[in-house]
């Protein structure tokens with residue numbers, strides 16, 4: 001965990017086998033396929049440059065095939081190394097180790113962004129959403145997934161007296177260290193406060209119950225989930241919610257100047273042609289290494 005006191009703490013995925021233990025061998029085919037459908041429904045058909053925040057080992061990256069290039073941003077170097085092994089090194093994928101609270105990109109750079117299964121690690125969700133808003137071009141789509149505290153299982157447990165926290169209360173619940181469930185109303189307020197206009201909400205993984213997953217074929221559960229997802233426009237009682245928002249169009253769109261920006265002082269960084277293994281900030285002299293095709297801004 002990053003314990004730097006001037007910004008929120010960051011959870012530590014360094015050396016984690018998350019992709020293998022949680023997804024590949026974790027019995028979550030139903031959730032993965034339901035998320036694939038939600039993403040397909042919300043993603044634009046095409047785009048130029050997508051920012052994938054908290055990309056992890058790149059589970060979702062192949063789903064962004066409509067975009068010409070994808071920047072995979074994650075705080076964990078080893079997650080990015082796993083993503084690189086899986087997706088390969090090419091001009092299409094740019095691997096960046098960095099912190100969502102201090103995104104190392106110039107303003108208005110991306111014409112799309114996703115943040116899937118990552119907001120639940122944010123102690124200060126609004127601060128992270130403001131960063132995403134800054135680096136998106138006006139009118140560009142932002143797909144955000146969040147863990148919903150107001151889900152049916154939590155409501156039942158609360159009503160039966162098996163759970164102390166109130167699923168209807170607006171404050172986040174931290175169920176283990178740096179793992180938060182949020183209330184849909186709070187998410188909508190933070191999106192608006194950060195400068196986004198909410199367009200669509202899909203409820204996802206309605207049947208995340210071990211017993212059901214054992215007795216009902218995955219295909220059937222995925223189909224039923226896909227039928228229920230659009231009800232997210234009216235109510236949200238599933239454990240996971242996918243949203244699509246647009247960055248407010250409050251100023252004319254113009255091409256971004258540069259690509260990376262120094263996360264320490266905020267100055268645009270020059271290209272690294274003279275020193276291919278690092279980027280050096282001309283304003284504050286901070287040095288950012290580039291190792292085996294991964295930019296390191298931590």
Ligand SMILES: C[S@@+](CC[C@H](N)C(=O)[O-])C[C@H]1O[C@@H](n2cnc3c(N)ncnc32)[C@H](O)[C@@H]1O
Nearest residue numbers: 010013054055056059074075076099100116117
């Ligand atoms: C649960 S994993 C999700 C990975 C991927 N999005 C998926 O759905 O398979 C969360 C990821 O968010 C990253 N993360 C957490 N806090 C972060 C932060 N402040 N900045 C950048 N990445 C962060 C973690 O390192 C981890 O790889």
